[in-house]
Amino acid sequence: MPIEIDIAHVARLARLGLDDDVLATYGAQLEVILEHAAKVQSLDTDGVEPTAHPLGLMNGFREDVARPSLDRAEVLAQAPDATDTHFRVPPALEQE
Numbered sequence: 001m002p003i004e005i006d007i008a009h010v011a012r013l014a015r016l017g018l019d020d021d022v023l024a025t026y027g028a029q030l031e032v033i034l035e036h037a038a039k040v041q042s043l044d045t046d047g048v049e050p051t052a053h054p055l056g057l058m059n060g061f062r063e064d065v066a067r068p069s070l071d072r073a074e075v076l077a078q079a080p081d082a083t084d085t086h087f088r089v090p091p092a093l094e095q096e
Contacts (some may be wrong), residue, residue: 005030 011018081088
């Protein structure tokens with residue numbers, strides 16, 4: 001069942017200046033899309049449960065396990081500028 005859409009009118013509403021060749025191309029592409037949508041819509045889906053995703057999903061998070069972190073003194077010793085407990089960085093915003 002073909003659906004007629006005035007592509008030139010839609011283009012004018014969107015304030016798009018499209019020439020006749022582009023309108024013809026878009027018309028052919030839209031016809032293919034609408035034919036495919038009509039085929040999908042005509043499928044018998046009685047007894048098919050709706051799904052949000054075609055594959056079964058599972059939680060991909062790992063367990064949150066506490067473990068030892070890096071030694072603070074060793075890490076700060078590798079920094080170009082640091083105090084006893086913090087990295088020292090230049091200011092992000094200059095103030096006048």
